[in-house]
Amino acid sequence: MVSVDRSPRLDLVFHALAHPARRAIVRQLSLGERNLSELASPLKMTFPAATKHVRVLEGAKLVRRRIVGREHLCRLLPEPLKEAMMWTGSFREHWEARFAVLDSVLDEMAVEAQSRSKRKTP
């Protein structure tokens, strides 16, 4: 919970995902390889703007681009996403475990309060 583990690679991934257009691109690419204009058109974005976002995703190693003739084909690389999910997952597990114990502490408090009130009113 408190171990401070610096990971420049994950910083890049979280930064790359911190933009709605780039998340939309990731979602599109999760369906398969797409060229740049296929990525740009549903976002109502110009070609250079889409290229800029794809570059950020490439920097985080979330996307690989290959050039075939005049086409720039983009493909999603799943590993950094998996890693990012694992990081947030461990934070969640830690708090879920804490709150599960808290549930039972609260149950005990309710039972104790009940038995106290029973003793008071015979």
Added chain:
Amino acid sequence: MTTGLQITTPTDTTIVLTRSFKTTRRFLWEAMTSPDKMKRWMLPPPGLTLAVCEVEPRVGGTLKLAWKSAEADPAMTLHGEWTEFAPHDRMVHTETMTLGTGQPLVSLVETHEFTEAGGATQMRITQTYKSREDRDGALAGGMDEGMEACYRQLDAVVAR
């Protein structure tokens, strides 16, 4: 019924945890602020045990927690102060985590808000960190040795 934990990151420096508990605000408040209850639900990081848990639940009151390991006592400490304390409703405290060696880990402000409705109480915890880096570091934390082994394996896969 309790509902599941929701975790969101509304800004670059915050984490918001929301969870519903099948209890009253009064009971939940007590469980969150009395040391004998805190000792139970504040599960320590792997390899550590909670050795000190002293809290003065009032505005200006301090929180002092210390964990020990087989190698170090303290292995880690948490010092903080309550800046707001409105029983059964809302509390805010600061906290600074430090390693036993004196190396600072992270400082944050934690706000707890309680809302009771339909026989359940919702608790919303907002953690505000000093930077995005600190916030992401906290999200990255909580990993045990098993997770670290996983990351090493993943590193090997990614490097291939």
